[in-house]
Amino acid sequence: MDLINNLSDRLLFAIPKKGRLHEQCITLLRGADINFHRHNRLDIALVQNLPIAIIFLPAADIAKYVGEGNVDLGITGQDMVSESQVEDKIDKILELGFGKCKLQVQAPDKGGPTKVEELVGKRIVTSFEVLAGRYFEELDKKYLSEDERNAGIKTKIQYVSGSVEAACALGLADGIVDLVESGETMRAAGLHPLITILHTQAILIRNKHSSNPSLISKITARIKGVIAAQKYVLLNYNISRANIKEATKITPGRQAPTISPLENGEWVEIQSMVVKEEVASIMDRLEEIGAKDILVFKIDNCRV
Numbered sequence: 378m379d380l381i382n383n384l385s386d387r388l389l390f391a392i393p394k395k396g397r398l399h400e401q402c403i404t405l406l407r408g409a410d411i412n413f414h415r416h417n418r419l420d421i422a423l424v425q426n427l428p429i430a431i432i433f434l435p436a437a438d439i440a441k442y443v444g445e446g447n448v449d450l451g452i453t454g455q456d457m458v459s460e461s462q463v464e465d466k467i468d469k470i471l472e473l474g475f476g477k478c479k480l481q482v483q484a485p486d487k488g489g490p491t492k493v494e495e496l497v498g499k500r501i502v503t504s505f506e507v508l509a510g511r512y513f514e515e516l517d518k519k520y521l522s523e524d525e526r527n528a529g530i531k532t533k534i535q536y537v538s539g540s541v542e543a544a545c546a547l548g549l550a551d552g553i554v555d556l557v558e559s560g561e562t563m564r565a566a567g568l569h570p571l572i573t574i575l576h577t578q579a580i581l582i583r584n585k586h587s588s589n590p591s592l593i594s595k596i597t598a599r600i601k602g603v604i605a606a607q608k609y610v611l612l613n614y615n616i617s618r619a620n621i622k623e624a625t626k627i628t629p630g631r632q633a634p635t636i637s638p639l640e641n642g643e644w645v646e647i648q649s650m651v652v653k654e655e656v657a658s659i660m661d662r663l664e665e666i667g668a669k670d671i672l673v674f675k676i677d678n679c680r681v
C-alpha cells in the first residue's frame with residue numbers, strides 16, 4: 378500500500394513508538410475503537426475505521442512535531458512538552474492519568490550534597506537540559522556572587538540521552554536531573570532526591586492550528602470515555618428506605634445515584650458510579666449502615 382499518498386486526507390496522530398508510554402497508548406487507542414494494524418517495523422499505520430494515521434515516534438520528539446504542525450495530535454509526557462518549549466504552539470487537551478512521575482534533582486548518598494544549592498557551580502548530567510538549565514540558572518543568580526558570575530562560574534549542564542543515573546558513579550557529575558516514579562532506579566544507583574522540579578503525566582496534545590476539529594473532538598470524547606471507565610466502577614446495592622439519605626451521602630454518584638424500588642416496598646436498590654480506588658472503603662461504610670447484596674461491576678467504556 379502507498380502509505381505516503383494515503384496520508385494527505387488523514388489526521389496525523391503521534392504516539393510513542395516504544396518506552397514507558399507505548400503500551401498504555403496502544404491500550405487507550407484500542408479502547409477508543411481506533412483500529413489499526415502496524416506492519417512490522419513501519420512507523421505509520423492507517424486507521425481502518427476513521428480518517429486517521431497513527432505515527433509512531435520517540436516520545437521525546439512528539440511535542441516538537443505537534444508544535445511544528447508536522448502532526449496534528451499526539452500523546453507524550455508533560456515533561457517532554459516543557460522540555461521542547463512548545464507550550465505556546467500546542468493545546469493540552471487532556472491529562473491521561475498514566476506515565477505519572479517526577480523530574481528530580483538527585484545526588485549521591487555517600488558524600489553528596491544534602492541541599493540543592495550545594496550543587497550550584499558544579500556538574501549536572503541530564504536528558505532534560507532545558508528544564509535543568511532553566512532551574513539552575515535561577516539558582517546561579519541567587520547563590521553565585523556577581524564576581525563569580527563575571528568570572529564565568531556557573532552550573533554546568535551536560536546532556537546524555539539515557540542511563541543518567543550512572544553519571545555520578547562514573548565521575549561525570551556531582552548531581553543529576555532525571556525522572557523518578559518508584560525511586561527504585563535512583564536508590565539502586567546510590568542516589569537520593571534533593572528537590573522536585575516538575576510533576577508529569579501523559580497528556581493528549583494538539584497543534585493550535587490543526588485541521589479537522591470535529592474529528593479531534595470525537596477522538597477526545599472517546600479517550601475521555603476510556604479513561605473514565607478505567608477510573609470508575611459501578612456499585613449496586615440494596616438498602617432500607619430509612620437509610621437512603623445516609624447511603625446517598627456515601628455514594629452520591631457523578632450526577633445523582635439511581636434509586637429503584639424493590640418489590641417488598643421497604644427496600645430500594647441503589648446504583649452509583651464510584652472511584653475504583655475508593656471502592657473497598659465505600660463498601661465498608663455501606664455495610665456499616667446495613668446495605669446488602671453489594672455488587673461491583675467493571676465499566677468497559679462510558680461517556681460521562
Ligand SMILES: Nc1ncnc2c1ncn2[C@@H]1O[C@H](COP(=O)(O)OP(=O)(O)OP(=O)(O)O)[C@@H](O)[C@H]1O
Pocket residue numbers: 395396397398435436437453454455456457475476477478539556557558559577578579
Ligand atoms: N519511570 C517512569 N514512570 C512513569 N512514567 C515515566 C517513567 N519514565 C518515563 N516516564 C514518562 O514516559 C516518557 C518517555 O520516557 P521513556 O523513558 O520511555 O522515554 P524514551 O527515552 O523515549 O524511551 P526509551 O527509554 O525506551 O528510549 C517520559 O517523558 C515520561 O513522561
Ligand SMILES: O=P(O)(O)OC[C@H]1O[C@H](OP(=O)(O)OP(=O)(O)O)[C@H](O)[C@@H]1O
Pocket residue numbers: 396397539540541542555556557558559560561562563
Ligand atoms: O523511579 P523508577 O520507577 O525506578 O523509574 C525511573 C526510571 O524510569 C525512567 O527510565 P526508563 O526505565 O524508562 O529507561 P531509560 O533510562 O531508557 O529512560 C527514568 O529515566 C528513570 O531511570
